[in-house]
Amino acid sequence: QKEVEQNSGPLSVPEGAIASLNCTYSDRGSQSFFWYRQYSGKSPELIMSIYSNGDKEDGRFTAQLNKASQYVSLLIRDSQPSDSATYLCAVNLGFGNEKLTFGTGTRLTIIP
């Protein structure tokens, strides 16, 4: 079982709709969770971080964390063509553990 799993996609969403990206992780002790956006040929860019159960909203983005079910999701409201990218879920054990474990990413395409 992979440590961090994401549906590779591609996920196609009409412009203006809500895009929903999901991620599951295997280590129940994980403490920190991140969503990065990566455009083709570019490096990852931090979108959201979340550390406690529940929702965290930042503009059009909402991260949701459920530690009991070991999943974290990212919702993108009012999707724009510029949101088309690969979204990487990353998990950190915390407690001084420095490394991030990345999922393979979900490719999102927003259809105008």
Add this chain to the structure above:
Amino acid sequence: GAVVSQHPSWVICKSGTSVKIECRSLDFQATTMFWYRQFPKQSLMLMATSNEGSKATYEQGVEKDKFLINHASLTLSTLTVTSAHPEDSSFYICSARALLTSGSTDTQYFGPGTRLTVL
């Protein structure tokens, strides 16, 4: 804030030569930097963790004698690919761990990456 730069952004070299890539945290001090490699259509693969003033910790399967890492200061880490071969052609990305405001957790910020092509 939390800007990380890399230099060069791309490099083409002949097989057998060495290439040095620099990673700098521009507006914060980074006690820890990370080096990743990414092949086309694949996710990031952590190569090593670099701590200022100490030896880097390499991931399993990464040759420490081939990928030399130096973290000489709190704002600079370098990766040297020695005796590069075509199979080393990849996108190399560094990240730096930044401690944000009190009460939050460390976050990794990525540099723009260096695309290495070995002929």
